[in-house]
Amino acid sequence: MRIGLVGKPNVGKSTTFSALTESAVEIANYPFTTIDPNVGVTFLPAQSDCPCKDLRSKKESDGRLDPVTEDDPKMGSLCEPRTGACVGHVRRVPVTLVDVAGLVPGAHDGKGRGNQFLNDLAQCDALIQVVDASGATDLEGNPIGPGACNPIEEHTFLVEELAMWIHGILDSGWVRGVRRVQAEGERGLVTYIHGQLSGIGSTESKVMNALDSFKRDCSASESNPWDWDTTTRTILSHHLRRSVFPLCVAANKADEAEDGAWDALQVHVESEGGILLPTSADSELALRRAAKVGLIDYPIGSTDFSITDTGELNLSEPQKKGLEAIRQRLHRLGGTGLVPLVSKIVRERLDRIVAYPVQDETHWTDGDGRILPDALLVERGTVAKGLAYAVHSDLGDGFIRAVDARTGRVIGADHELADNAVVKIVAKT
């Protein structure tokens, strides 16, 4: 699971990245602070309780485990995640984030940093466009004060640049390429386009979806593909962009934006099936940093925080005032918006569920006795064999059968997994 952060320069992409991955990267109030991409992992709270909750109640009712005590730092969680954590049965599942350089109008013609760096976004399942909802930076990211730009303008040009990027990839050798596959008709066209775009993460089904909507939208699509002119191919590129890179929006710097600044963009984004939430990345960053050193208690994704005893002792008055100002922002905006946005994208836009592969179906452990070591985000509709491939291609290739560890029943390769499934895979080695 991989999500890319895109947008014009100086909007808060790296701040968003740094807050969510809790890693230090360069952040500054001028354009093109980021040049090389930053790649890191964020951990999202899973929607359903971790299966370790069921394991605990089973063990407790069998008399094999004492009830949880008040001072348990894991608040009852029994699992031992290889990555992430689980406290109070709230399991945190990993999502990779990619933060790239800013994109400016004309990037496909080489303006700014150009658009070659977009290749760093290849294989992303979705993109988040970070926009400056406060409107105080122009399209090149120069801070020139309120009214410099509006979020709709910022969104429209970015969508255009992404489509032009795809257009650029498709364009080389188009006529020769589509003529070569003409005997195979529609099927050949899908295979050809997928072949061109597989490097940036297309799949045949995504290409087919894009071609379907393109045909409904564009009458020129009825002519032979080698006769499609640049305008027609640009329209096709827009449909491919929508299908390969669904776009959602973080209306960032919402703390400095006027009420309603993102309303029109929200209507537009939602009409395209996307999600927009107002965010305040620098508030999230400040809170995560304070939480990391124990000054505040700020559970991931929550809409408020409290100052700890350490914080009461160590924070200066100005620092406390600063935190109070952030609290007011949180109340006004309903939180910083970052974790809810990524969670919503993963759950609603990408329709992912969480599956827990184990080696021992009785104890729900791996070979080393580690309880529920992995939590994988997989597409709803994933079958047992698909999960095997998600763990490792060898496990998929050698798949024999699986066991639903919750019921102990054997399940076949085509058995569709439910959210929160605990599954043992049996494979030839």
Ligand SMILES: Nc1nc2c(ncn2[C@@H]2O[C@H](COP(=O)(O)OP(=O)(O)OP(=O)(O)O)[C@@H](O)[C@H]2O)c(=O)[nH]1
């Ligand atoms: N008020 C406010 N400022 C923010 C917010 N998020 C980021 N900033 C500020 O915006 C400026 C740019 O932040 P970056 O994270 O470097 O932006 P970027 O989009 O990565 O910029 P480039 O790498 O240059 O494309 C910095 O001064 C941040 O402190 C926010 O939510 N609110």
Ligand SMILES: [Mg+2]
């Ligand atoms: Mg940056």
